[in-house]
Amino acid sequence: MRVNVDFDRCESNAVCVGIAPEVFEVRDDDYLYVLQETPGEELRDRVEEAVRMCPKQAIRVEG
Numbered sequence: 217m218r219v220n221v222d223f224d225r226c227e228s229n230a231v232c233v234g235i236a237p238e239v240f241e242v243r244d245d246d247y248l249y250v251l252q253e254t255p256g257e258e259l260r261d262r263v264e265e266a267v268r269m270c271p272k273q274a275i276r277v278e279g
C-alpha cells in the first residue's frame with residue numbers, strides 16, 4: 217500500500233501519529249512527516265484507522 221497525505225488539508229493535529237507512530241510523525245517544526253510511504257501489511261489496520269480518524273480527511277491509501 218502507498219500512503220499519501222494532502223498537506224494542504226493537514227492541520228498537524230497528530231491524530232494519525234497517535235494511531236500509527238511508525239508511519240506518521242509531527243516534528244518540532246509543526247509539520248507532519250510520513251516516515252514510511254509504503255508501510256508493510258502489518259500496519260494496514262492502523263493506517264486505515266488513521267484514514268478514518270483524520271479530522272481533515274487528509275490521508276489516502278492506495279493499494
Ligand code: SF4
Nearest residue numbers: 226227229230232270
Ligand atoms: S490526522 Fe490528519 S490532519 Fe491530523 S496530522 Fe494526521 S494527516 Fe494531518
